[in-house]
Amino acid sequence: xxxxxxxxxxxxxxxxxxxxxxxxxxxxxxxxxxxxxxxxxxxxxxxxxxxxxxxxxxxxxxxxxxxxxxxxxxxxxxxxxxxxxxxxxxxxxxxxxxxxxxxxxxxxxxxxxxxxxxxxxxxxxxxxxxxxxxxxxxxxxxxxxxxxxxxxxxxxxxxxxxxxxxxxxxxxxxxxxxxxxxxxxxxxxxxxxxxxxxxxxxxxxxxxxxxxxxxxxxxxxxxxxxxxxxxxxxxxxxxxxxxxxxxxxxxxxxxxxxxxxxxxxxxxxxxxxxxxxxxxxxxxxxxxxxxxxxxxxxxxxxxxxxxxxxxxx
Amino acid sequence: xxxxxxxxxxxxxxxxxxxxxxxxxxxxxxxxxxxxxxxxxxxxxxxxxxxxxxxxxxxxxxxxxxxxxxxxxxxxxxxxxxxxxxxxxxxxxxxxxxxxxxxxxxxxxxxxxxxxxxxxxxxxxxxxxxxxxxxxxxxxxxxxxxxxxxxxxxxxxxxxxxxxxxxxxxxxxxxxxxxxxxxxxxxxxxxxxxxxxxxxxxxxxxxxxxxxxxxxxxxxxxxxxxxxxxxxxxxxxxxxxxxxxxxxxxxxxxxxxxxxxxxxxxxxxxxxxxxxxxxxxxxxxxxxxxxxxxxxxxxxx
Numbered sequence: 001x002x003x004x005x006x007x008x009x010x011x012x013x014x015x016x017x018x019x020x021x022x023x024x025x026x027x028x029x030x031x032x033x034x035x036x037x038x039x040x041x042x043x044x045x046x047x048x049x050x051x052x053x054x055x056x057x058x059x060x061x062x063x064x065x066x067x068x069x070x071x072x073x074x075x076x077x078x079x080x081x082x083x084x085x086x087x088x089x090x091x092x093x094x095x096x097x098x099x100x101x102x103x104x105x106x107x108x109x110x111x112x113x114x115x116x117x118x119x120x121x122x123x124x125x126x127x128x129x130x131x132x133x134x135x136x137x138x139x140x141x142x143x144x145x146x147x148x149x150x151x152x153x154x155x156x157x158x159x160x161x162x163x164x165x166x167x168x169x170x171x172x173x174x175x176x177x178x179x180x181x182x183x184x185x186x187x188x189x190x191x192x193x194x195x196x197x198x199x200x201x202x203x204x205x206x207x208x209x210x211x212x213x214x215x216x217x218x219x220x221x222x223x224x225x226x227x228x229x230x231x232x233x234x235x236x237x238x239x240x241x242x243x244x245x246x247x248x249x250x251x252x253x254x255x256x257x258x259x260x261x262x263x264x265x266x267x268x269x270x271x272x273x274x275x276x277x278x279x280x281x282x283x284x285x286x287x288x289x290x291x292x293x294x295x296x297x298x299x300x301x302x303x304x305x306x307x308x309x310x311x312x313x
Numbered sequence: 314x315x316x317x318x319x320x321x322x323x324x325x326x327x328x329x330x331x332x333x334x335x336x337x338x339x340x341x342x343x344x345x346x347x348x349x350x351x352x353x354x355x356x357x358x359x360x361x362x363x364x365x366x367x368x369x370x371x372x373x374x375x376x377x378x379x380x381x382x383x384x385x386x387x388x389x390x391x392x393x394x395x396x397x398x399x400x401x402x403x404x405x406x407x408x409x410x411x412x413x414x415x416x417x418x419x420x421x422x423x424x425x426x427x428x429x430x431x432x433x434x435x436x437x438x439x440x441x442x443x444x445x446x447x448x449x450x451x452x453x454x455x456x457x458x459x460x461x462x463x464x465x466x467x468x469x470x471x472x473x474x475x476x477x478x479x480x481x482x483x484x485x486x487x488x489x490x491x492x493x494x495x496x497x498x499x500x501x502x503x504x505x506x507x508x509x510x511x512x513x514x515x516x517x518x519x520x521x522x523x524x525x526x527x528x529x530x531x532x533x534x535x536x537x538x539x540x541x542x543x544x545x546x547x548x549x550x551x552x553x554x555x556x557x558x559x560x561x562x563x564x565x566x567x568x569x570x571x572x573x574x575x576x577x578x579x580x581x582x583x584x585x586x587x588x589x590x591x592x593x594x595x596x597x598x599x600x601x602x603x604x605x606x607x608x609x610x611x612x613x614x
Binding site for chain 2: 043046047050054058086114115117119148149150151
């Protein structure tokens with residue numbers, strides 16, 4: 001195993017041990033030894049990925065805040081906070097396969113994707129960020145953006161270092177806009193602030209107009225897409241939001257004013273607002289308007305999106 | 314019926330709309346099993362089976378979860394398509410790759426259609442697989458020559474050494490129920506208009522035999538069928554004096570027990586209140602909105 005893969009594997013193993021999942025660790029240690037021992041067929045690789053569900057704990061892995069920090073130290077953009085125990089065991093298995101033979105890895109991974117269930121898809125997408133020769137998996141991550149299973153979409157798009165580094169511009173912007181469109185948390189798309197650009201801002205403002213024409217509300221994180229120099233179009237859209245009565249989206253708009261460097265407008269807003277919007281405005285004035293700040297104004301987290309959001313179009 | 318909960322252990326949701334999911338959830342259906350079957354016309358290549366099985370453990374599972382319904386499935390090669398022997402061989406080759414996945418509670422639905430040799434071969438192969446992997450088996454019984462088909466299904470399963478406690482024979486009627494009960498297997502009844510059981514007949518059968526080994530399901534699919542037939546039948550049973558305990562057995566407990574032998578059903582999780590996503594509440598468009606589904610009708614014969 002390379003040092004990188006080893007470090008990640010050790011982190012996952014430790015998290016499982018700390019979580020008290022010794023049975024899962026024992027089982028996955030034995031499987032990993034088997035993988036390093038010799039030829040592993042693609043079918044056998046996929047089979048073990050399935051069988052992990054019989055040995056791994058149900059529910060969240062729940063690593064500590066310090067452990068999550070350590071994970072980000074191993075790979076910037078990786079946040080395992082929401083991983084399940086089963087995903088942890090499965091990612092270990094993928095790492096073992098990567099270590100056994102990196103050249104034939106894409107075939108094995110693609111075969112596993114072909115036969116994967118919902119949980120396996122999530123684990124496979126979460127594993128892409130660690131794999132050697134990541135450009136070989138960029139098409140696959142694009143497929144992950146096209147899914148309508150929101151659990152899978154988030155596993156592929158959120159809390160992972162892969163999309164920001166390896167998706168092309170079309171794929172990257174589709175990921176971001178689809179997150180807004182479907183209610184997935186854009187603020188958890190790792191590296192968003194490094195890659196947000198004028199074209200994404202343009203797409204976001206088009207979406208604002210489309211939703212307003214339909215009489216729909218604006219998801220607060222949409223305003224994350226505005227950054228850099230403020231354009232007249234952006235300011236008109238923000239003013240309209242702040243003149244409305246959607247508190248959460250107004251908070252998002254206030255953070256956007258901070259991102260656009262509109263201190264004067266923020267001061268005017270500070271004088272006229274109250275409650276949560278006032279709080280957010282002050283925070284934006286103090287310079288807290290990076291993507292993580294949008295976590296506080298994001299739609300509350302839940303297990304599943306609405307059927308309307310997962311529509312066929 | 315406010316707090317009633319139902320397990321529909323045979324529902325082909327791939328063929329149903331979100332309206333059906335909404336109505337099922339509103340009527341109290343908390344969990345269901347979608348067994349693999351045929352699609353109304355024959356498939357022509359193994360890839361179609363791979364994508365179908367994938368959808369049962371992927372997309373359909375996700376779709377059901379949006380309505381607060383836990384979706385399990387059974388994986389198998391159905392009897393009709395077992396007759397395309399070349400294709401059947403290919404399907405059986407890839408079947409193990411799906412059969413041992415999370416949430417797969419049985420091998421099924423398998424069995425006989427015309428009671429041909431090819432059907433028997435596929436049936437035996439799948440029974441052996443189930444036995445080797447200690448799995449539950451869901452058997453489809455034929456429309457034509459049903460009684461003989463059921464007796465043969467039981468005999469062949471016994472020959473292979475399937476534990477009768479892990480064998481569910483489905484689509485029973487008045488003529489077959491005693492054979493199944495005598496064998497010690499679970500007797501499932503499909504409440505399906507016009508061709509299988511009507512709910513009044515199901516009430517009468519339960520009064521006669523008790524519900525100790527009975528499982529009621531809808532088998533709702535692409536035909537004229539009723540995804541609410543389990544809650545409807547439960548209501549009729551209660552209205553006509555069947556004990557609440559018996560109704561609970563036939564429409565929840567027995568299915569959970571029989572398919573629970575798979576180790577794939579987390580009863581604690583099923584017992585928890587359905588989590589309605591906060592993001593849905595935010596958008597003010599909960600999937601469980603609107604009037605409760607009407608279950609005070611009958612499923613006709």
